[in-house]
Amino acid sequence: xxxxxxxxxxxxxxxxxxxxxxxxxxxxxxxxxxxxxxxxxxxxxxxxxxxxxxxxxxxxxxxxxxxxxxxxxxxxxxxxxxxxxxxxxxxxxxxxxxxxxxxxxxxxxxxxxxxxxxxxxxxxxxxxxxxxxxxxxxxxxxxxxxxxxxxxxxxxxxxxxxxxxxxxxxxxxxxxxx
Amino acid sequence: xxxxxxxxxxxxxxxxxxxxxxxxxxxxxxxxxxxxxxxxxxxxxxxxxxxxxxxxxxxxxxxxxxxxxxxxxxxxxxxxxxxxxxxxxxxxxxxxxxxxxxxxxxxxxxxxxxxxxxxxxxxxxxxxxxxxxxxxxxxxxxxxxxxxxxxxxxxxxxxxxxxxxxxxxxxxxxxxxxxxxxxxxxxxxxxxxxxxxxxxxxxxxxxxxxxxxxxxxxxxxxxxxxxxxxxxxxxxxxxxxxxxxxxxxxxxxxxxxxxxxxxxxxxxxxxxxxxxxxxxxxxxxxxxxxxxxxxxxxxxxxxxxxxxxxxxxxxxxxxxxxxxxxxxxxxxxxxxxxxxxxxxxxxxxxxxxxxxxxxxxxxxxxxxxxxxxxxxxxxxxxxxxxxxxxxxxxxxxxxxxxxxxxxxxxxxxxxxxxxxxxxxxxxxxxxxxxxxxxxxxxxxxxxxxxxxxxxxxxxxxxxxxxxxxxxxx
Numbered sequence: 137x138x139x140x141x142x143x144x145x146x147x148x149x150x151x152x153x154x155x156x157x158x159x160x161x162x163x164x165x166x167x168x169x170x171x172x173x174x175x176x177x178x179x180x181x182x183x184x185x186x187x188x189x190x191x192x193x194x195x196x197x198x199x200x201x202x203x204x205x206x207x208x209x210x211x212x213x214x215x216x217x218x219x220x221x222x223x224x225x226x227x228x229x230x231x232x233x234x235x236x237x238x239x240x241x242x243x244x245x246x247x248x249x250x251x252x253x254x255x256x257x258x259x260x261x262x263x264x265x266x267x268x269x270x271x272x273x274x275x276x277x278x279x280x281x282x283x284x285x286x287x288x289x290x291x292x293x294x295x296x297x298x299x300x301x302x303x304x305x306x307x308x309x310x311x312x313x314x
Numbered sequence: 315x316x317x318x319x320x321x322x323x324x325x326x327x328x329x330x331x332x333x334x335x336x337x338x339x340x341x342x343x344x345x346x347x348x349x350x351x352x353x354x355x356x357x358x359x360x361x362x363x364x365x366x367x368x369x370x371x372x373x374x375x376x377x378x379x380x381x382x383x384x385x386x387x388x389x390x391x392x393x394x395x396x397x398x399x400x401x402x403x404x405x406x407x408x409x410x411x412x413x414x415x416x417x418x419x420x421x422x423x424x425x426x427x428x429x430x431x432x433x434x435x436x437x438x439x440x441x442x443x444x445x446x447x448x449x450x451x452x453x454x455x456x457x458x459x460x461x462x463x464x465x466x467x468x469x470x471x472x473x474x475x476x477x478x479x480x481x482x483x484x485x486x487x488x489x490x491x492x493x494x495x496x497x498x499x500x501x502x503x504x505x506x507x508x509x510x511x512x513x514x515x516x517x518x519x520x521x522x523x524x525x526x527x528x529x530x531x532x533x534x535x536x537x538x539x540x541x542x543x544x545x546x547x548x549x550x551x552x553x554x555x556x557x558x559x560x561x562x563x564x565x566x567x568x569x570x571x572x573x574x575x576x577x578x579x580x581x582x583x584x585x586x587x588x589x590x591x592x593x594x595x596x597x598x599x600x601x602x603x604x605x606x607x608x609x610x611x612x613x614x615x616x617x618x619x620x621x622x623x624x625x626x627x628x629x630x631x632x633x634x635x636x637x638x639x640x641x642x643x644x645x646x647x648x649x650x651x652x653x654x655x656x657x658x659x660x661x662x663x664x665x666x667x668x669x670x671x672x673x674x675x676x677x678x679x680x681x682x683x684x685x686x687x688x689x690x691x692x693x694x695x696x697x698x699x700x701x702x703x704x705x706x707x708x709x710x711x712x713x714x715x716x717x718x719x720x721x722x723x724x725x726x727x728x729x730x731x732x733x734x735x736x737x738x739x740x741x742x743x744x745x746x747x748x749x750x751x752x753x754x755x756x757x758x759x760x761x762x763x764x765x766x767x768x769x770x771x772x773x774x775x776x777x778x779x780x781x782x783x784x785x786x787x
Contacts, residue, residue, distance in 0.1 A: 147332075172332065172501070173753035174529040182526055187534040197542075207457070211466045220470055230470040233553055237478040240542045244486045248493060251535045252520065255528045257496070261521025270524055271501040273332035273756075 139310045140281040141167070142293055143266050144302030145274045149175045152275040155300025156181045159277070164293055167280040170270045189254075193247040200242025204235050264310045277302065324764035325419055328602040332756050339748045339755070340505055342598045347745060350597075358737040365731005368724050369444055377447045379724045386708050386719035391445040393699040394729050397582070398438030398736075399480070399554055400575075400695060403547055404583025405431025406487055409494075410543035413536070418758050419611050422603045425498075425751040426594065426744070427587045428491040433739040434586070435484045437732035442476075444728075472556040479553040486546060490539045493532065496522050498748040551579040558702065564645035565706030568633065574626035578695060581619035581665070584612050585691035592685045594744060603750055606679050613678040616691065620669030623698075627666060641711075649705045653718055657701045664694020 146152040153175065159166050160183065169178055179186075212218065213225045223230075252258060270276045279293050297305050330338075347355075372379055382389050405428040412420035443449060455477050457466055467474050500522035503515035522528070555575035558566040588609070595604040634646040649658045668690050672678050709716045743749070760766050 169526040170524045171526070171529065172336075172524060173497070173757045174533050176757075178526055179530050184527060184530055187531045189531050189534040190538050193538045193542075208469045211457075212469065216466060218468070220468070223470070227470055233472075233475040233549070233556070234469055234478050236545070236549060237475075237482040237553075240546050241478075241482040241485060243542055244489055244539055247535055247538060248489045251493070251531050255525075255531055257520035257522060257528075259520055260517045262516055263521045263523055265504065265523070268504045271497070271504045271522075272336045 139312065141266060141308045141310065142279040142281055142290065142297075143306050143308055144277045144297035145267060145269070145304040145306075146277065146300075146302050147274060148301060149178075149275050151301035152277060153177055153181045155296065155302065156277060158300055159293070159296050162292065162296060164279065164289065164296065166277060168278040170266060170276040170278060172271050172273060172275070175275070189247060189251060192250050193243045196246030196250075197239045197243035199246075201235055201239040203242075204238035205231065208234065264312060266308055267306075281307070318761050318767075318770075320767050320770050322762075322767075323605075323607050324767045325422065325605065325607060325762035326603060326755065326759055327605060327764045329765045330602070330759060330763060332759065335752060335755055335759065336501060336505070338600070338603070339750050339752050340502060342744065343502060343746060343748065344505070351741070351745070355738060355741045358734045358741065361734025362731055362738050363734075365728050365734055368727040368731060369440065372444055372724060372728070373449055377445070379722060381720055381722045381725060383717050383719065385710055385715050385717040386704055388703050388707065389719050390700075390721045390725040390729060391441045393696065393703050394732065395438050395441035395445075396554055396575075396699045396703075397696050398434045398441070398732065399551065400579035400582040400699075401586045401692075402431040402434035402438060402483075402487075402583065403551060403576075403579035404587045405429070406483075406490070406543050406547040407580055407583065408587070409490060410540040410547060413540040414544060417611075418762055419608050421754045421758055422600075422605075422608055422750055423587060423591055423612075424754075425491070425494065425747075426591060426740075426749045427583075428487060428494070429743045429747070429749075430587060430590060430736075430740060431487050431583075432484070432491060433736050433743075435480065435487065436739070437736050439480060439484070440728075440732060472553065472560050475553045476557055479550045483546060483550045486539065486543055490536075490543060493535060493539075494751060494754075495747060496520055497524065497532070497753045498751065500524065501752055502748065548576055551575045558706075563706055564639070564641040565649070565702070568630060570626055570629055570633075574623065574630075577619045577622035577626070578665075578698060581616060581623055581669070582692060582695035584616050584619070585688040585695070588612055588616075588684055588688040589692065590740060592681060592688070594749060598744070598749065600750065603755065606681075609681065609684055610675075610678045613672045613684060616669055616687075617672045620665060620672075620691070624666035624669075627662065644709075645706055648709055649701060652705065652709070654701065654705045654708070657697050658705065661694055661697035661701050664690050665698060668694070 144155075146155070149171070152169065152171075156166055156169065156178070160181070166182060169175075169182060171178070178184075208231050209226055212227075217225045220227075266276055266278060267274060277297060281290065294305055326335075328334075380389065380391070382391075405424070408420050408427045409424040412424075443452060446452060455467060455474065457469075496519055499515055500519040503512060503519045506512040506515055552572040552575065555571035559568060559571035561567065591604055592609070595601055631646055634642045637643070649655075668687060671683075671687070677683050704719055708719055
């Protein structure tokens, strides 16, 4: 199955955002925007939900904290209680540095892996490109053309891309999803 | 988009466009290495190889090849370890703390400073690892169900805290640095002409496209990583200072150590960033991105942290006297007037007196003076660690075991080798990766670029002379 996309390239991110808003007001489904940097206000214009990545970060951190605390307590109170100069076996203050470090470690490794997995990023992943300049200075507004997409819709997409300041409009036919 | 006052000096000069930024930052990667580059990297690589050979020598013949003795069992090794870890503090501080404080000037230097952090932590890690002597037993540090009992490592020991702190710091810095690099590597990939370059940057870029949802997650990840790296970076040198502060040695056993070590780490880290970036900026033609504003801002942080370090030295002296403890008093008198007086006064001159010169604005904005000072501070901070470690232990509680320590050529070579390793790694990084965070620089162009600032100033109908109009050199 082929994946058809209609791509409009902009040089100005403000025009692009205004365009995206207008397209969505006209009930067109903007599939994606591909940009060289994170454009502020774009999430809102595209109507993207807030990322839940930070929630996963909290969960990973809390898990790490629990594992570290349980493990150290188990080692020093039940598995192999050692007497360090008569200090209590469960010496919580002395556990704090490792608890903190392990929490941070778990949260950051977990979050980074989640980010890579959810975004389908891994070493050696090759994706076909919509346009090589989108990592340089061009902002691409992308429509996906399905079988059900009517030709009126396509012409409306093109018209709105043009009127909002897209400098180049092209159709891309990719073997796989980009 | 946030508008920014025209009073604030621009952070990017030269009427840049997005495309121009890509061109400027990718040029060093795409052009052939110069003769100067090849000569320098050959020299640093040889230095590194010599250091690695001497590490091998140490492993083969044992720690007896070092100048350590029964009294002074921590010498150059731990001095260098703490020195390198301190240098490794600037990167994460710049990227994490300055991100939370919304300091836009961090954008020009964060990527290189983070790379520096990673290389510095690698150099630091070598010292305690090889100081263990029987390095093949290093896994004894790890808590794993083993055949020794099961006997676990002592989780109450600051030395084990250090193992956790340094490895966590290294891992988190690496993740932060690399996830930030991914979009910029994708830019290099898309510009690459040769098949091989395209392939290799293709692998390294993880298939980044720049899709809106990916950017959104990327931003969320950066923000949370910055948020948790901030206490992390402060915790690392705090825990390093616990190695000393929790032991009952006069000169070490003080509660001021954690903040004093952290301030010193930032102080030396910024000095090293300046040393490298002042050279890189000149060689790679990045003066329009790393401007005098950036240098001045870093020098202001140097004044702040240098003053904290200076106050800490003086507080230590005061508390030693005020404690009424003769051993504590002797430890400090011996530091200043004993056989290692030269290290103490070297430290005092480099760290307490010299950073105060940065209160003078023209000195803060002088590239040559800053470069000179950055070297002085690096020397001063090395002396500080040497003073803390060696002067505190070389005269212990029994005068019959007092001794004097000086390093052998093996220790000196290993230290020189880590400098070689650090510089080689940094130069390879500078030639293969974008040294300035391109995507982030593009992000602030419309806020902090000079053309945009001028347009905003013209628009504000104000005919007053704005105090922020400074020329770039």
